[in-house]
């Protein structure tokens with residue numbers, strides 16, 4: 001008996017125009033082998049379902065406080081008084097994540113969904129029901145489905161089957177990947193993937209390892225092999241001062257990409273921004289450790305021109 005794979009999913013977003021061509025619906029899978037310090041989706045990093053808390057939804061302990069008695073491990077207590085978004089005094093719960101087993105009882109108790117569990121197990125059929133609803137938008141815009149993360153190829157069974165069913169339904173497919181996965185997994189999804197959205201975060205392997213936690217050889221090898229095997233690549237370069245935004249570093253990007261020029265349909269430069277920082281508060285444990293300034297417009301334009309001079313199609317996000 002075949003058991004249908006389950007995906008650990010933390011979001012499905014419709015009407016995306018950032019995750020490939022046309023209007024797309026993006027399925028975000030949980031779990032990632034990399035740890036980019038600037039990650040704007042920190043809730044995607046762990047593979048497990050985890051407790052989150054959103055202060056803007058919280059009614060405060062004086063008005064509500066339903067969570068205080070909900071935790072069987074005594075993880076929730078009264079936090080210090082502070083002010084809410086409109087400057088009124090308020091006391092929020094304080095959650096001690098060191099004892100939390102992510103049981104979700106506090107999230108069930110919280111009627112305002114300020115406490116909520118991020119990540120749920122979904123079947124292919126459940127996800128497909130959601131995706132096929134948007135097919136008319138895909139058909140009229142040249143869009144489709146993007147499977148993203150986290151690292152969606154870290155859940156290869158689910159992602160492969162999801163892509164297979166999208167193709168069977170006549171839906172354009174894109175896989176948004178870090179590339180830090182075995183080549184055998186890429187090979188499996190390649191016939192089912194119209195486009196790879198592919199992150200190239202840093203061309204220097206030592207620096208990649210130092211900052212992100214992994215070397216980059218596998219990532220570069222996989223990109224090269226996709227290009228040489230007829231796959232299409234939409235390259236994404238998160239561009240960060242003091243990390244990868246120098247002319248010399250972009251020279252290395254250019255040389256690498258020019259060698260697989262025919263496979264590259266777009267190079268998208270993503271200037272670092274701080275808009276995701278607030279998400280770290282929701283995780284109740286981890287805090288942002290990376291607070292660089294965004295690169296200037298002049299630097300972004302210069303790097304765009306540098307790659308364009310090599311015949312590459314480039315866009316600044």
Ligand code: SF4
Pocket residue numbers: 057058059060061064065066067068093109110111112113114115
């Ligand atoms: S139950 Fe939810 S809304 Fe109420 S105080 Fe706790 S976190 Fe806030």
Ligand code: SF4
Pocket residue numbers: 051070071072073074075076095099100101102103104105106107
């Ligand atoms: S999810 Fe964590 S904090 Fe919430 S009730 Fe369970 S153990 Fe307590």
